[in-house]
Amino acid sequence: MYVKRILALMLLGALVFGLAPFALAIKQEGSVESPEYGANAAIALKLRLDEENYKNPVLSLDPSSTSVFISKHFCIPKAYKPENLVYVDKQYAKKGVRLREDCLNAFLTMALDMQKEGLSPYIKSGYRVNRKRGSANNIWYAWPGHSEHQTGLAFDLCLKGPKKKSLSAYKYETTNEYDWLCKNAYKYGFILSYPEGKTDITGFAFEPWHWRYVGTYIATDMKQNGLSTFHEYWAKYLSD
Numbered sequence: 001m002y003v004k005r006i007l008a009l010m011l012l013g014a015l016v017f018g019l020a021p022f023a024l025a026i027k028q029e030g031s032v033e034s035p036e037y038g039a040n041a042a043i044a045l046k047l048r049l050d051e052e053n054y055k056n057p058v059l060s061l062d063p064s065s066t067s068v069f070i071s072k073h074f075c076i077p078k079a080y081k082p083e084n085l086v087y088v089d090k091q092y093a094k095k096g097v098r099l100r101e102d103c104l105n106a107f108l109t110m111a112l113d114m115q116k117e118g119l120s121p122y123i124k125s126g127y128r129v130n131r132k133r134g135s136a137n138n139i140w141y142a143w144p145g146h147s148e149h150q151t152g153l154a155f156d157l158c159l160k161g162p163k164k165k166s167l168s169a170y171k172y173e174t175t176n177e178y179d180w181l182c183k184n185a186y187k188y189g190f191i192l193s194y195p196e197g198k199t200d201i202t203g204f205a206f207e208p209w210h211w212r213y214v215g216t217y218i219a220t221d222m223k224q225n226g227l228s229t230f231h232e233y234w235a236k237y238l239s240d
């Protein structure tokens with residue numbers, strides 16, 4: 001009787017311990033697709049998504065490049081200020097809004113074409129230095145050195161007229177301007193930095209108002225390759 005029980009226990013033990021390594025291997029195999037990032041593991045690794053937000057970020061050596069990559073894991077120096085900041089004319093922006101000259105020139109060309117179609121692009125915020133606000137997992141505020149606004153290449157759009165208490169309150173995604181931008185902004189070198197459904201990759205909420213200048217080559221290449229985030233584009237083509 002005892003012998004039988006001992007034999008049964010030994011068999012069970014052998015099964016459990018014998019299968020454990022296989023179970024582990026299956027689990028590791030499964031993580032290759034990295035469903036928690038919704039991207040393939042190679043891209044997630046290049047973006048350092050396995051690291052804690054803002055912890056040991058990689059510092060960009062060229063913060064003035066139009067292809068500079070900024071995220072919760074990649075930053076520019078906190079003291080960086082672009083050289084050629086220009087005020088945006090008040091018909092296109094709130095008072096005091098500045099953009100880098102190359103970004104502004106591209107914006108003005110685009111704005112004229114939008115106006116021809118009865119649309120009114122209007123900038124609420126351009127160049128700025130973020131102060132530290134929110135936790136590391138906050139999907140609305142970027143910490144200092146981690147905001148595209150600090151490059152002078154990004155801006156937030158809103159609707160001219162009565163001021164609303166937040167950018168989300170404008171519901172920019174429902175406007176004809178947004179619709180037009182999604183179809184045409186790339187031709188002028190602009191991309192939407194934080195598209196819908198990409199928070200697992202960008203670390204930020206859907207921001208229909210936040211557009212960034214990367215130049216026409218990259219913006220067109222992203223469109224043609226079906227890549228909706230600069231994060232994925234950078235990881236695939238620019239990170240090496």
Ligand SMILES: [Zn+2]
Nearest residue numbers: 149155156210
């Ligand atoms: Zn913004």
